[in-house]
Amino acid sequence: MNAPDRYERFVVPEGTKKVAYERDMKVMNAGAFTIQREDHTVGNVVRMQLHRDPNVLFAGYKLPHPLQYKIIVKVQTTSQSSPIQAYNLALSDLDKELEHLKRAFESEVAQRQTDYY
Amino acid sequence: MEASYQRFPTVRIRDLKDDFLKFELRDTDASIANALRRVIIAEVPTLAIDLVEIEANSSVLNDEFIAHRLGLIPLTSDKAMEMRYSRDCDECDGDGRCDYCSIEFTLSVKCTSEETLDVTSHDLQSSDSQVVPVDSIGHDPDIENFNQKKGILIVKLRKGQELKLRAIARKGIAKDHAKWSPAATVTFQYEPDIHINENLMETLSLEEKREWVDSSPTKVFEINPETQQVEVVDPEAYTYDDEVIKKAEAMGKPGLVEIYGKEDSFIFTVESTGAIKAAQMFLNAIEILRSKLDAVKLNFGSDEADEQFGDLGAHMRGGF
Numbered sequence: 536m537n538a539p540d541r542y543e544r545f546v547v548p549e550g551t552k553k554v555a556y557e558r559d560m561k562v563m564n565a566g567a568f569t570i571q572r573e574d575h576t577v578g579n580v581v582r583m584q585l586h587r588d589p590n591v592l593f594a595g596y597k598l599p600h601p602l603q604y605k606i607i608v609k610v611q612t613t614s615q616s617s618p619i620q621a622y623n624l625a626l627s628d629l630d631k632e633l634e635h636l637k638r639a640f641e642s643e644v645a646q647r648q649t650d651y652y
Numbered sequence: 653m654e655a656s657y658q659r660f661p662t663v664r665i666r667d668l669k670d671d672f673l674k675f676e677l678r679d680t681d682a683s684i685a686n687a688l689r690r691v692i693i694a695e696v697p698t699l700a701i702d703l704v705e706i707e708a709n710s711s712v713l714n715d716e717f718i719a720h721r722l723g724l725i726p727l728t729s730d731k732a733m734e735m736r737y738s739r740d741c742d743e744c745d746g747d748g749r750c751d752y753c754s755i756e757f758t759l760s761v762k763c764t765s766e767e768t769l770d771v772t773s774h775d776l777q778s779s780d781s782q783v784v785p786v787d788s789i790g791h792d793p794d795i796e797n798f799n800q801k802k803g804i805l806i807v808k809l810r811k812g813q814e815l816k817l818r819a820i821a822r823k824g825i826a827k828d829h830a831k832w833s834p835a836a837t838v839t840f841q842y843e844p845d846i847h848i849n850e851n852l853m854e855t856l857s858l859e860e861k862r863e864w865v866d867s868s869p870t871k872v873f874e875i876n877p878e879t880q881q882v883e884v885v886d887p888e889a890y891t892y893d894d895e896v897i898k899k900a901e902a903m904g905k906p907g908l909v910e911i912y913g914k915e916d917s918f919i920f921t922v923e924s925t926g927a928i929k930a931a932q933m934f935l936n937a938i939e940i941l942r943s944k945l946d947a948v949k950l951n952f953g954s955d956e957a958d959e960q961f962g963d964l965g966a967h968m969r970g971g972f
Contacts, residue, residue, distance in 0.1 A: 583683040587657040628658040
């Protein structure tokens with residue numbers, strides 16, 4: 536009766552931004568990214584990649600409520616970098632990693648096919 | 653200036669069939685392995701019947717029951733990745749029935765003989781020969797399967813009963829409804845690293861060795877009949893229950909074996925329902941994960957960035 540529609544899990548409504556950033560008022564070089572209509576799939580991956588950056592002092596994500604389909608990624612960096620820089624770097628590194636994985640997998644499959652014939 | 657903390661994953665395929673794929677994924681993080689697993693199960697798009705218009709139904713099952721069953725029939729979805737979602741389609745004013753975003757099926761069966769008539773997925777006529785119900789024939793030609801040619805059973809009809817309907821199949825993802833999931837099972841396990849302390853093992857008698865080997869619920873260890881030594885016969889059968897470790901402690905020999913899962917080495921098993929080939933499913937998952945991460949990028953240098961950051965805009969945009 537009160538359950539949200541299933542498509543709410545992935546359809547961003549008109550007028551809402553997919554990603555919003557808020558600087559932390561109390562702490563230097565820290566901020567929180569609110570990502571709409573995403574879940575652990577994206578949150579955990581981004582968080583683990585942020586941990587690899589030595590400039591990142593703190594990185595964490597949470598789902599404030601399982602029925603509200605958004606995640607909050609909180610990042611704090613040293614003064615050498617900024618949360619937005621670290622975030623974008625993490626995303627581009629992940630993109631490169633997935634591209635590498637895709638090529639590795641495709642070449643493995645192609646090799647398998649040639650091994651047959 | 654550009655530092656990069658990228659990883660370089662490696663893949664080694666162990667088994668590759670149309671609907672089954674087993675491979676080793678190394679040098680990457682568990683979060684990536686899990687994200688791919690989640691995307692394969694819930695976000696790889698396929699086609700499934702989404703709208704059913706029933707013209708005649710005098711069978712024993714009611715209309716919505718049959719509509720539900722039709723939705724669950726897997727359809728060959730190789731063109732699903734290129735198709736548009738009905739809600740995004742401009743061609744048909746959101747009606748969701750045009751050629752670009754949907755496939756039409758018809759079913760028209762009447763039982764005229766004394767015998768019970770099985771209405772199966774073979775009776776569904778598709779408007780597109782590329783999108784048809786997945787055949788339930790197994791891929792092993794050696795198996796004599798009586799049910800081979802029959803397809804997926806929808807409903808059974810008695811003499812005089814009829815079923816006539818039109819169905820529209822659309823693109824969707826399993827996050828919306830599980831009928832759109834292309835995966836049967838997707839699993840990954842950490843590759844186990846097993847070290848037997850040979851010195852401690854020497855202090856056990858053959859009987860004790862046998863007892864210890866048998867304490868494992870799955871066959872991981874074995875006693876070599878020639879050398880009377882305990883050997884690892886199938887490390888991947890280990891399910892990370894600590895039975896052998898507890899048994900070693902109970903026997904007074906703690907540290908007899910050390911087992912831990914390698915943190916960056918995974919063994920993936922991907923099984924498909926037949927809608928999409930297993931290897932293609934995994935590739936689609938990688939693409940979808942990439943596009944999700946791309947959608948989540950924060951574009952600075954845009955108006956909204958300036959709005960949010962004001963004076964600090966220049967600082968945020970990459971100045972040190």
